[in-house]
Amino acid sequence: MPVVRGVERCLAGIRTHNGFLNAFTNLRPAETLLKEAAEANQRILSNQPLSRIDGKIIAVKDNICTDDVPTTCASEFLREYRSPFQATAVTRLNTSGAIVVGKTNMDEFGMGSHSIYSTFGMVKRPPPAGQEDAPFRSAGGSSGGSAAAVAAELCDGALGTDTGGSVRLPAAYCGIYGLKPSYGMVSRWGVIAYSNSLDTVGVLARDRKGVEDIFNAISGYDAMDPTSLSDTTRDRIKEAIARRRGQNKSPLRIGIPLEYNLAELTSPILATWKHTLTQLSRLGHPIVPISLPMTKHALSTYYILAASEASSNLSKFDGLRFGTRSPLDWDPETQTLFAPTRKSYFGDEVRRRILLGTYSLSAEAMGNYFVKAQRVRRVIRGEFDAVFGLQNMLYNKAAEEAEDAEEEQEAAGKVDVLITPTSLSMSPRLKDVLAQRSPLDSYVNDVLTVPASLAGIPAMSVPVGVGEKVGMQLLAQFGDEEALFEIAKALEGL
Numbered sequence: 001m002p003v004v005r006g007v008e009r010c011l012a013g014i015r016t017h018n019g020f021l022n023a024f025t026n027l028r029p030a031e032t033l034l035k036e037a038a039e040a041n042q043r044i045l046s047n048q049p050l051s052r053i054d055g056k057i058i059a060v061k062d063n064i065c066t067d068d069v070p071t072t073c074a075s076e077f078l079r080e081y082r083s084p085f086q087a088t089a090v091t092r093l094n095t096s097g098a099i100v101v102g103k104t105n106m107d108e109f110g111m112g113s114h115s116i117y118s119t120f121g122m123v124k125r126p127p128p129a130g131q132e133d134a135p136f137r138s139a140g141g142s143s144g145g146s147a148a149a150v151a152a153e154l155c156d157g158a159l160g161t162d163t164g165g166s167v168r169l170p171a172a173y174c175g176i177y178g179l180k181p182s183y184g185m186v187s188r189w190g191v192i193a194y195s196n197s198l199d200t201v202g203v204l205a206r207d208r209k210g211v212e213d214i215f216n217a218i219s220g221y222d223a224m225d226p227t228s229l230s231d232t233t234r235d236r237i238k239e240a241i242a243r244r245r246g247q248n249k250s251p252l253r254i255g256i257p258l259e260y261n262l263a264e265l266t267s268p269i270l271a272t273w274k275h276t277l278t279q280l281s282r283l284g285h286p287i288v289p290i291s292l293p294m295t296k297h298a299l300s301t302y303y304i305l306a307a308s309e310a311s312s313n314l315s316k317f318d319g320l321r322f323g324t325r326s327p328l329d330w331d332p333e334t335q336t337l338f339a340p341t342r343k344s345y346f347g348d349e350v351r352r353r354i355l356l357g358t359y360s361l362s363a364e365a366m367g368n369y370f371v372k373a374q375r376v377r378r379v380i381r382g383e384f385d386a387v388f389g390l391q392n393m394l395y396n397k398a399a400e401e402a403e404d405a406e407e408e409q410e411a412a413g414k415v416d417v418l419i420t421p422t423s424l425s426m427s428p429r430l431k432d433v434l435a436q437r438s439p440l441d442s443y444v445n446d447v448l449t450v451p452a453s454l455a456g457i458p459a460m461s462v463p464v465g466v467g468e469k470v471g472m473q474l475l476a477q478f479g480d481e482e483a484l485f486e487i488a489k490a491l492e493g494l
Contacts, residue, residue, distance in 0.1 A: 001037070001038065001041045002041065002044075002055075003037040003038075003040045003041040003044065003055040003099075004034060004037040004038055004041055006037070006055070006057060006156075007033050007034055007037040007057060007099060007101075008034070010057050010101060010154055010155060011027075011030055011033070011101075013152065013153065013154045014027065014101075014102075014154050017126075017152055017154065018154070020124060021123065021124050021126060021139075021148045021149075021152055021154075022105055022118075022120060022121050022122065022123050022124060022145070022148075023059075023104055023105055023123055023139075023144075023145045023146075023148040023149040023152065023154065024059070024102050024103065024104055024105065024145065024149065024154075025062050025070075025072060025074065025102075025103050025104065025105050025120050025145070026062070026069040026070050026072070026102050026103045027069070027101060027102035027103075028068060028069055028100065028101060028102055032068075033099060033101060036099045037055065037099055040054050040055035040097050040099065041055065043055075043097065049097060050095070050096055050097035051096035051097055051098075051213075051217055052213040052216070052217070053093070053096050053097065053098045053156075053157075053213050053214055053217050054096065054097030054098070055097060055098075055099065056097075056098050056099065056156040056157060056210075056213075056214075057098075057099050057101050057155045057156045057157075058093055058098045058099065058100055058101065058155060058156065058157050058158060058159065058214065059100075059101050059102060059103070059104045059145075059146055059149045059150070059154070059155040059157075059158040059159070060090055060093075060100055060102070060103055060104065060146075060158065060159045061103070061104050061106055061143055061145065061146050061158070061159055061160045061161055062074055062103040062104060062105065062106055062145070063106060063109070063110055063161060063191060063192045063194075064087045064089060064090060064103075064159055064161065064190060064191050064192075064201065065083035065085060065086055065087045065090070065190040065191070065192065066083065066086055066087070066090055066100070066103065067082070067083055067084065067085060067086045069082075069102060069103055070082055070103070071083050071103065071192065072103070072119070072120075073106070073108060073109045073110070073192055074105055074106045074107065074108045074109075074117075074118035074119055074120055075108045075109060075119055075317075076119045077317050078317075079119065083190070085190060086190060087187075087189060087190025087191055087201075088187035088189040088190055088218075088222045088224060088225065089159060089186055089187060089190070089191075089201045089218045090159075090190065092217055092218045092220070093159075093214075093217065093218060096217040096218075098214075098217070101154075101155055104143070104145030104146045104148075104149055104158060104160075105118055105120050105121075105123050105144065105145030105148075106118060106123075106141070106142045106143060106144065106145055106146075107141045107142035107144070107166075109192070109194060109310075109314060110142040110161060110163060110166060110194040110199075111142065111194065111310070112141040112142050112442070113140065113141045113142070113165075113169060113442045113443070113445040113446060114138040114139070114140065114141045114144065114428075114430070114433050114442060115138070115139050115140065115141040115142060115143075115144025115145060115148075115170070116138075116141070116430070116433065116434070117141075122430065123139045123141075123144040123145050123148050124136045124137070124139060124148065124430065125137040125138060125139040125140075125144075125147075125148060125151070125173055125174055125427050126139075126148055126151045126152040126174065128467075128468060135429045135430070135431065136429065136430040136431070137173070137427040137428065137429055137430060138173055138427050138428050138429075138430055138433055139151075139170055139173055139174055139427075140169040140170030140171070140172065140173035140174065140427070141166060141169065141170065142160075142161070142163075142166040142170075143158075143160030143161060143162070143166045143167050143170045143178075143202070143204065144170045144173075146158035146159065146160040146167075146170065146204050147160070147167075147170030147171055147173070147174040147176060147178065147204055148170075148174060150174070150176050150204045150205060150206060151174035151175060151176050151206070153206070156205065156206075156210060157203065157204060157205040157206075157210050157211070157214050158203075158204045158205075159201055159202070159203060159204075159214075159218070160178070160201075160202045160203075160204055161191060161194070161199055161200065161201055161202060162178075162180035162199075162200050162201075162202040162453070163194050163195050163198045163199050163200075163306060163453060164198065164302050164306060164446045164449060164450040164453045165180075165422075165445070165446045165448075165449025165450060165453065166202075167179065167180050167202030167203070167204060167461075168180055168202075168422050168449050168459060168460070168461040168471070168473060169422065169423055169445060169446070169449060169461075169471075170204070171204055171422070171461040171463075171471060172422035172423045172461045172463075172470070172471020172473075173423065173426075173427035173471070174427070175463045175468065175469035175471075176204055176205065176206050176463060177204065177205050177206070177207065177208055177210070177211045177460065177461065177462060177463065177488070178202060178203070178204045178211075178460065178461045178471075179202055179203045179204075179211045179215060179458070179459075179460045179481070179484070180200050180202045180452065180453070180458065180459045180460070181200055181201070181202065181203075181215060181219065181458050181481060182200075182229075182456060182457060182458045182478050182479050182480075182481065183197075183198075183200055183227070183456035183478075184227050184228055184229040184456075185200075185219045185229060185458075185479070185481070186200065186201040186202075186215070186218050186219050187201070187218075187220075187222035187224065187225040187228050188200070188201065188225050188227060188228075189222055189224040189225040189228075193309075193313045194306070194309070194310050194313060195305065195306040195309040195310055195313070196227075196309055196313070197305065197309060198302075198305070198306055198309070198453050198454070200453075201218065203215050203218075207492070208462070208485060208488040208489055208492050211460070211485075211488075212485050215481065221234065229394075229479075233393070233394065234479070236393045237393045237394075237478070237479035237480075240390060240391065240393050241390060241479070241480055241482060241483075244389060244390045244416075250284075250286070251283065251284045251285040251286070252285055252416040252417055252483060252486060252487060253285070253286045253288055253389065253414070253415040253416050253417075254277070254280055254285050254286065254287050254288065254415060254416070254417050254418070254419055254487070255288050255289075255290040255387055255415035255417065255418045255419075256277065256287060256288070256289050256290065256418070256419065256420075257290055257291070257292045257295065257418055257420060258289055258290070258291055259291065259292050259293065259295040259296065260292075260295065260420040260421070260448060262424065262447070262448075264424045264444070265421060265424055265425075266424065266425040266426065268425075268426055268470060269421045269423065269424065269425060269426070269470055270421075272421075272464055272465050272470040272472065273419075273420070273421050273472065275464075275465075276419065276464050276472050276491065276494075277419065279491075279494050280419075280487070280490060280491075283490055285487075285490070288415050290387045290415060290418070292380075292383045292384070292387070292451070293383070294376065294379050294380045294383055295380075295451055297376050297380075298380055298447070298450050298451040298454055299443070299444070299446065299447050299450055300373075301373045301376045301377055301380070301450075301454060302446070302450040302453065302454055303443065304369050304370060304373040305370070305373050305374070305377065305454075308369075308370050377454045377455075380451060380454050380455055381454065381455040381456065384451075384455045384457055384475075384477070385477075387414065387415055387418070388414060388415060388416070388476070388477040388480075389414035389415060389416055389477075390416065390476075390477040390480055391477075392477060392478045393478070393479060394456075394478050394479070416476065416477075416480075416483050417474055417475065417476050417483050417484065417487050418474070418475040418476075419472060419473070419474055419475075419487070420448055420472075420473045420475070421448055421470070421471065421472060421473060422448060422449065422461040422471035422472065422473040423445060423448065423471055424444070424445065424447070424448065426468065426470070448473060449473065452473075452475050455478075456478060457475055457476065457477060457478050458475070458476050458478070458479075458480065458481045458484055459473055459474065459475045459476075459484075460473070460474045460481075460484045460488060461473050461474075462474060462487075462488045462491050462492075464491055464494075472491070474487050474488060
């Protein structure tokens with residue numbers, strides 16, 4: 001029974017390796033997993049699978065609600081919290097026949113770039129074969145547990161959440177695929193929010209097909225999520241893509257944002273970027289330099305908006321509505337009740353962002369920072385819309401106005417996909433991360449990933465190279481995940 005054996009291998013691998021990797025926080029009962037595996041195996045043998053992911057073993061990040069194991073957000077505040085409902089994305093995994101193995105470790109409440117801010121301890125990147133004695137390296141964050149579990153082959157795929165790069169950065173560090181879908185493509189119902197206007201449920205897997213199959217299983221309109229794209233909007237996007245592809249029979253045009261060629265890019269990253277573009281050019285894909293001048297303002301804009309929304313979202317973890325409460329103790333000397341001093345389980349990173357967000361949302365700062373950041377965000381989105389040949393159907397009035405003639409698109413330098421590095425460097429050593437003078441130093445890790453998050457467009461990190469893989473980031477117009485998968489397939493074949 002292949003599926004049952006797969007679950008048994010998964011559980012054996014977790015028992016052997018999780019003590020080192022620290023990828024999982026909670027697992028579902030083994031007997032439940034084996035029962036579901038036997039049922040999936042029977043469906044597959046009967047040639048009646050529920051979907052392409054029937055029988056696949058999927059892990060879920062610990063800020064996505066499940067009703068049968070705790071949802072902790074890697075925080076002591078929620079260590080024993082059991083959600084009364086299940087996230088829509090998890091429910092869709094279940095109805096597709098996938099086997100949810102358990103919950104994965106992360107930065108507390110999703111705040112971090114290296115998965116070191118967790119009450120369960122830090123996550124470590126699976127070492128490459130033959131390098132088991134090498135220094136511990138970062139698995140990326142905040143979805144580091146999901147990435148480590150996939151890279152170590154402890155599951156077939158995993159769900160993460162991506163606010164500013166929290167799926168793509170771990171995917172790049174761990175040498176796997178990581179997709180941030182267009183905002184609203186996958187329901188956020190049941191995801192404990194960090195930043196409502198930026199959070200997306202993403203997918204990690206070891207190959208492009210795995211990412212595509214899981215994404216197709218969990219995407220779709222959800223009436224429970226007010227930010228979910230309606231079926232009408234989804235149909236308009238599909239029609240616009242079909243029309244664009246019909247007009248343009250040539251290979252996809254690939255844009256290179258000049259502003260992403262940063263001085264901080266390390267040699268392996270820069271060399272792989274150049275080599276990737278050379279290979280795609282040889283396959284016939286036109287390479288077009290483009291400019292996104294507001295990119296330099298994306299990082300500061302992102303941290304104003306994300307921290308501001310986080311301060312609002314995390315205010316409910318006050319020990320009254322949610323979270324652990326400190327019991328009152330009796331002081332015999334003063335004959336009074338008092339609340340004992342209790343360790344704050346928020347990491348320094350989390351506290352810093354909450355305080356920054358509180359400042360950003362103050363009455364004085366609202367106009368000076370938050371509102372201006374929203375304006376910059378709108379300009380950044382407009383810059384992406386200007387370089388893509390496919391129009392942004394979320395904001396255009398009618399599908400009929402969405403496409404120009406192919407000749408006009410080419411003359412204007414329009415492109416279908418952008419390719420950039422995912423990260424500035426390869427996975428850093430954990431001791432170097434911990435030795436950073438300030439956690440603010442790690443914020444720059446997101447500089448290449450936050451622009452796509454601000455614009456709400458799809459982006460995917462694809463592992464490229466021989467030996468230790470380098471993450472290349474693909475970006476496309478809103479709703480055009482299909483273009484990402486097409487280019488990822490080409491890169492897969494190189």
